Amino acid sequence: MRSQLEGSLGVARMVARCRPQVVCAYPITPQTHIVEALSRMVSTGELAPCEFVNVESEFAAMSVAIGASATGARAYTATASQGLLYMAEALFNAAGLGLPVVMTVANRAIGAPINIWNDHSDAMALRDCGWVQLYATSNQEAADMHVQAFRLAEQCSLPVMVCMDGFVLTHAFEPLELPEQQLVDEFLPPFRPRQLLDPAEPATIGALVGPEAFTEVRYLAHAKQMEALDAIPVLASEFESRLGRASGGLLGPYRCEDAHTVVIALGSVLGTLEEVIDERRARGAGIGALAVKSYRPFPDAELRAALAGVSKVVVLERAFSVGRGGIVSGDVLAALAGRELELHTVVAGLGGRAITRASLHRLLDDLDGGRLARLEFLDLERDVVERELERGRVHQRPGPHAESILRELGIVSAGPI
Amino acid sequence: MSAARFYQTGTFAVGNRLRDPDEAAAQADPGRGNAITKGHRACQGCGEALGARYALDAALRATGGRVIAANATGCLEVFSTPFPESSWRLPWIHSLFANAPAVATGITAALRAQGRSDVRVVAQGGDGGTLDIGLACLSGMFERGDDVLYVCYDNEAYMNTGVQRSAATPPAARTATTEPLGNRPGNAFGQGKNLPLIAMAHEIPYVATATVAELRDLERKVERAMEFHGPRYLHVLVPCPLGWGSAPAETIEIARLAKETGLFPVLEAEEGRVVAVSPIRRLRPVEDYLRRQKRYAHLFADGGRPEVIAQLQRIADRNVERFGLLDEPQQGSDGQAARELLDVLAAAERGPQ
Numbered sequence: 001m002r003s004q005l006e007g008s009l010g011v012a013r014m015v016a017r018c019r020p021q022v023v024c025a026y027p028i029t030p031q032t033h034i035v036e037a038l039s040r041m042v043s044t045g046e047l048a049p050c051e052f053v054n055v056e057s058e059f060a061a062m063s064v065a066i067g068a069s070a071t072g073a074r075a076y077t078a079t080a081s082q083g084l085l086y087m088a089e090a091l092f093n094a095a096g097l098g099l100p101v102v103m104t105v106a107n108r109a110i111g112a113p114i115n116i117w118n119d120h121s122d123a124m125a126l127r128d129c130g131w132v133q134l135y136a137t138s139n140q141e142a143a144d145m146h147v148q149a150f151r152l153a154e155q156c157s158l159p160v161m162v163c164m165d166g167f168v169l170t171h172a173f174e175p176l177e178l179p180e181q182q183l184v185d186e187f188l189p190p191f192r193p194r195q196l197l198d199p200a201e202p203a204t205i206g207a208l209v210g211p212e213a214f215t216e217v218r219y220l221a222h223a224k225q226m227e228a229l230d231a232i233p234v235l236a237s238e239f240e241s242r243l244g245r246a247s248g249g250l251l252g253p254y255r256c257e258d259a260h261t262v263v264i265a266l267g268s269v270l271g272t273l274e275e276v277i278d279e280r281r282a283r284g285a286g287i288g289a290l291a292v293k294s295y296r297p298f299p300d301a302e303l304r305a306a307l308a309g310v311s312k313v314v315v316l317e318r319a320f321s322v323g324r325g326g327i328v329s330g331d332v333l334a335a336l337a338g339r340e341l342e343l344h345t346v347v348a349g350l351g352g353r354a355i356t357r358a359s360l361h362r363l364l365d366d367l368d369g370g371r372l373a374r375l376e377f378l379d380l381e382r383d384v385v386e387r388e389l390e391r392g393r394v395h396q397r398p399g400p401h402a403e404s405i406l407r408e409l410g411i412v413s414a415g416p417i
Numbered sequence: 418m419s420a421a422r423f424y425q426t427g428t429f430a431v432g433n434r435l436r437d438p439d440e441a442a443a444q445a446d447p448g449r450g451n452a453i454t455k456g457h458r459a460c461q462g463c464g465e466a467l468g469a470r471y472a473l474d475a476a477l478r479a480t481g482g483r484v485i486a487a488n489a490t491g492c493l494e495v496f497s498t499p500f501p502e503s504s505w506r507l508p509w510i511h512s513l514f515a516n517a518p519a520v521a522t523g524i525t526a527a528l529r530a531q532g533r534s535d536v537r538v539v540a541q542g543g544d545g546g547t548l549d550i551g552l553a554c555l556s557g558m559f560e561r562g563d564d565v566l567y568v569c570y571d572n573e574a575y576m577n578t579g580v581q582r583s584a585a586t587p588p589a590a591r592t593a594t595t596e597p598l599g600n601r602p603g604n605a606f607g608q609g610k611n612l613p614l615i616a617m618a619h620e621i622p623y624v625a626t627a628t629v630a631e632l633r634d635l636e637r638k639v640e641r642a643m644e645f646h647g648p649r650y651l652h653v654l655v656p657c658p659l660g661w662g663s664a665p666a667e668t669i670e671i672a673r674l675a676k677e678t679g680l681f682p683v684l685e686a687e688e689g690r691v692v693a694v695s696p697i698r699r700l701r702p703v704e705d706y707l708r709r710q711k712r713y714a715h716l717f718a719d720g721g722r723p724e725v726i727a728q729l730q731r732i733a734d735r736n737v738e739r740f741g742l743l744d745e746p747q748q749g750s751d752g753q754a755a756r757e758l759l760d761v762l763a764a765a766e767r768g769p770q
Contacts, residue, residue, distance in 0.1 A: 021530035022523060051526035055519065056557030063516035063554065067523020068489060069512050073530050093512050197508040197524060199483045199536055206488075206501035208495055374609035408602070 002177050007139035007169045008033030011104055011162075014143040016047045017184040018102075018150045020076040021191075024061045029116045030166035031106040031240050035078050058083035062090035062101070069099040070205055072196035074150065077101070081108035084122040084381070088129065091159075095130025095221060097206060100153030100160070100191070102146065103131075107318070108166040109351040113402040117352020118166040119398040120266060120318040120380040123295075127309045129304075130221050132160040132228050133296040137252060137270040139164075139174045141293075144247035147179075148235045151188050155230045155235075158221075163295075164270040165351065181245050187242055191196065208275055222403035225297040232294050250299040252291030253306045255281060259288035261367065262307055264332060266292050266318040269348075269355050281321040287364070288370040292328065312342045314367060316355075316378075320347045325375045348378035384408045442633050443478040444471065450506055452486075454478055458496040459502040462665025464629045464655030464672060465493050466545070471632050472568050472653065474537065475639035478505060479671045480537045485528075485763040487521040489542030489551055490514035492577040493570060515550040517542050518558035521565040530664035533590060537643065538564065544571040544585035548610050556595035561618040566642050566649045569612065573668045580660040584610040587680070588732070589725050590712045597715035613686070616650035623649040629656070630673035634695065637687065640759070652679045662711020674706040681735035682740040697742045703730045 005013075012034045015023075023042065039054075041047035051068075051198035055061045058079050065075040079087060084105055094101050105123050108113040123133055134149060136142035145302055149160040164170060195203050197377055203302040209217055230249070236249035254274050270291045277289050290306055292299075307313065313336075315329040326345030334345060346363060349355040359379050366372040388404050435531045443449060452473030459466035476484050488494045488511045495718035497504040498511065512520045528536050540558075542551055547569040548624065558565055576593045577582040581594045588606040591597050594602040616624045622645040635653060642649040643689040657673050675681040680703060683695035704726055707713040716722045737743055 022526045025532050049530045049532070051530045053522060053526050054561070055522070056553055056560070059516065060522075060554050060557055061518040063512060063519030064523035064526065066512050066516075067510070067520035068527040068530075069523070070520075070522045071485070071527035071531075073527030073529075089513055092517060097512070106456070132605070164483035197485045197510055199485065199508055202506060202508045204498055204505050206494075207503060209500040209501045392481060 001180075002175055004173055005139075005176045006033060007142060007164065007172050007180075008106075009037050009169075010139050010143045010337045011146060011164070011176065012041070014146050015076055015102075015104075015177055016041050017179070017181055018076075018147055018188055019074065019185075019190075020047075020050055020102075021073035022051050022053065022065065022075045024055050024064040024075070026055050026058045026061045026078050026079070027085060028058070030118075030170045031080045031083070031104065031110060032080045032351060033170060034104055038076075043375065046335055058087040058203065059090055062087040062094060062103075062165065066090060066094050066097065066099055066102045068343075069094070069101050069193075070097065072191065072193050072198070074154075074191040075099075075101045076103065076104065078104035080159065081110055081116075081122045084126055085110065088126060088297055089127055091129040091131060092337050094159045097158040098221075098224070100157060100193075101152070102153055102226075103161045104142075104161070105147070105161050105171055106165045106166040106170045112195050112285045115351040116166075118168050119350045119352070120148070120163070120319070121350075123161065125397075127327070130159070130225075131296065132156075132225065132294070134162050134248065135266040135293055135295055136162060136164045136169065136290075137291050137293070139169050139172060140176055140245070141247045142169055142310040143176060143178065144239065144243070144245065147184055147188055148232075148239055150227060151235055152231055154191055155231060156224050156226050157194075158228060168203055168268045169381065183243055184233040184236045187239060196402050207249035218337075229294070229297040229299060244328055248293060250294045250302050251306055254289040254291070256288035256290055256310070259286050259310060260298070261285070261287045261312040261314070261364075262290050262310045263287070263314045263364075264290045264292060264328065266295060266328065267318065269316060269318070271361065271381050272355060272357055276364070277356050279357070279361070281364065281365060282387050291355070295328070297333075298331045298335070303332065304339075310341065312344075312346045312367065314346055314363070314372075316348050318346075318347075318349045344372050344374060344376065346372075346376045346378050381409070429508050442636055443474045444632070444636075449474065450479070450482075450530040452505055452507050453497060453504045455504075456502070458499060458661050459492070459725070460657075460665070460667040462656075462658040462663075463496075463709075464657060464668050465572060466496070467632070467668070468570050468629045468635065468653045468655045469493055469541065469568075471629075471635050472541075472639050472651065473507065476537070476539050476566065476643055477725050479640045479643035482507075484508075485524050485536060485538050486510070487512070487517045487524060487538065487540040488519035489540075489546030489578075491543040491546050492572075493541065493543065495577055514546050514553050517551060518554040518565065518567055519544065521567070522558050522561065522563045524626055525590045537566070539566045539568060541568040541570065541575070544569060544573060545575045545583040546561075547571075548584040548612050556619065558649075558737075559616065559621050559650070562621075562647050564646050564648070566651065568637070568651045568653060569638075570653050570655045572655050572660060574657075574660050576657050576660045585612075587729075589716060589729060591715060593714070594605045595630070602722060603712070603715060606728060613650065613652045613684070616652075617686045617689045617691075619648070621648040621650060622646070622688060624652075624686040625684065626652045626654070628654040628672040628676050628681060629670050630676060631683070631695070641685070660712070662714070663709055667709060671706065671709050674701060674709065677701045678703045679737040679742050680706060680729070682736045682742055684740055691740065694744070696744060697737065699736070702745060703733050
């Protein structure tokens with residue numbers, strides 16, 4: 001059924017169709033609408049049997065999901081930003097225990113300075129925690145990815161996070177197609193774990209493992225993600241044949257066939273990016289875009305194939321590694337090792353700064369004109385930054401920058417900087 | 418579970434023989450299985466291993482063997498599950514240090530969603546995992562009213578990491594991070610963190626304290642706890658020979674002295690109100706308790722620190738007064754029966770006059 005829905009509500013309704021038995025949550029912007037909707041569905045009995053647990057922190061939310069999943073219940077939660085970091089220890093734990101928890105991450109920046117708007121700093125900080133990370137490019141895809149995520153998680157004994165851009169997707173209203181329950185049931189069989197907490201067959205879960213076996217256990221986590229790399233496209237194509245809609249997969253190439261320049265990005269910016277590609281294609285440019293939809297596991301071979309014949313790559317990143325630069329760029333470079341090409345990292349859209357068509361055109365004009373550096377920050381107010389750096393050189397004392405920048409920009413009222 | 422060997426002859430098993438068979442301890446049943454089987458790596462004289470076995474066996478007996486346990490990181494977790502071996506004979510999960518109560522909540526939620534009302538959940542941890550790092554999860558579990566019995570085995574410091582101070586470390590105790598150097602008395606005299614009282618402030622159905630000196634009392638409290646639904650809290654004092662610097666053979670005696678000096682009040686509370694206290698049988702000065710433990714050795718060396726001992730005595734005196742630990746128990750109460758039984762045992766201990 002097609003209806004005009006907020007992204008969060010679309011995801012909540014799709015998650016409900018996946019029949020989770022335990023949903024636990026701690027509120028954090030911009031994840032709240034998802035769990036509010038699920039809470040309501042549990043209260044009304046629309047989603048049953050299901051327990052909705054209001055917890056006291058994200059750390060507890062993931063811990064409740066761990067307990068529930070280990071007891072054989074399909075478990076779901078959602079978070080964002082500081083919340084994702086607050087549950088970091090439990091994320092590693094869920095992955096280490098091979099528990100197929102599914103979680104939505106409504107991507108949001110990490111403070112300080114505190115900021116509620118979208119970027120990918122939260123999920124990128126946890127890229128090595130052992131979870132599969134899928135990045136949705138639209139609300140339809142975000143909703144669809146959850147059905148695939150539960151199936152993937154349970155098939156590979158891995159937790160999966162579905163990343164969707166905070167506000168840009170979670171709070172956007174779009175026409176969404178939500179499948180009949182029966183179609184989801186046919187795609188997603190009930191959760192049947194190999195081992196669970198049950199007095200009839202007592203198992204010890206979470207034992208101490210020393211050097212004699214730890215490497216093997218960790219290797220298996222990697223091997224499981226490599227299996228997921230094979231499973232993700234298979235599930236996406238089965239999803240398409242059953243539900244009549246292409247969603248998910250490892251990569252989303254857009255007009256890459258004969259392109260010599262490709263812009264790689266994750267998440268909702270693909271919408272804007274594709275428009276820019278169309279506009280430049282219309283002017284005769286050989287350019288395409290490539291969405292990375294599965295960031296962990298990272299699809300090396302598929303990326304190489306998609307970029308065959310490409311000589312320039314721009315990786316547009318909504319997060320970066322301070323002191324180093326691009327994060328996704330590192331994965332792209334590793335995947336393309338040995339290839340002669342020009343690669344630029346462009347850090348963009350931090351803390352909710354809009355990535356506009358005009359900015360992208362400017363960026364691509366700079367690329368064409370040979371003016372683009374290896375590492376660029378899109379739309380950076382360079383004068384403001386330079387003045388603050390200069391003040392730092394003069395005063396030689398440590399302190400935060402945020403207020404100085406706000407004064408510079410005239411957002412905080414006058415006063416000496 | 419296979420039957421455990423009954424090898425308690427020559428001990429005070431006489432106590433069980435005097436009791437009505439229905440009142441016999443879970444451990445008195447030669448056909449019982451143990452939640453924690455032999456072969457684990459606990460130190461000699463470990464109070465926690467003993468307390469956990471009695472607590473979980475009693476919970477198993479009370480539920481017909483239908484218990485799932487969630488364990489915090491700590492000694493109990495480490496000594497019981499060195500991969501690929503496990504001492505646990507019941508379904509058991511260890512996740513993290515701070516999250517055992519929340520994991521237990523997740524288990525109860527899963528059981529509810531699955532319609533399995535016959536299975537009960539016990540969470541357990543040490544004093545660090547409970548009073549310090551796990552307190553938020555524990556409070557959340559209490560506040561939500563989840564059907565979990567949480568058992569804290571309190572050995573008054575972080576023993577698993579090498580005896581560092583926790584919020585449960587008593588004043589003046591020496592730990593690796595509270596060394597009695599210079600004028601410092603060991604651990605500072607602070608406000609303390611009385612978790613049984615904090616649990617009572619949540620007005621949960623049942624809160625109790627116990628020691629491994631009175632194991633029948635510990636068992637009875639677990640059985641009582643399992644009669645309630647909702648969050649329940651049991652705080653068990655478990656001496657640690659390694660961390661306390663006590664003789665492994667004296668674990669029980671030291672636990673008894675903690676109670677008999679008034680330093681560790683043994684009580685029961687329902688819905689936020691104390692309903693029973695175990696009276697002190699023969700009040701002892703705190704010095705009798707402190708002298709047995711090397712963690713207090715600095716209080717007695719080089720002329721001693723009588724002013725510090727006096728401060729500790731005041732803490733014990735306050736407990737005695739506050740909780741009525743010297744009050745006569747009610748006639749016919751369980752406490753009275755226990756008292757009579759203990760008098761018999763005490764007579765046997767003294768031998769012919």
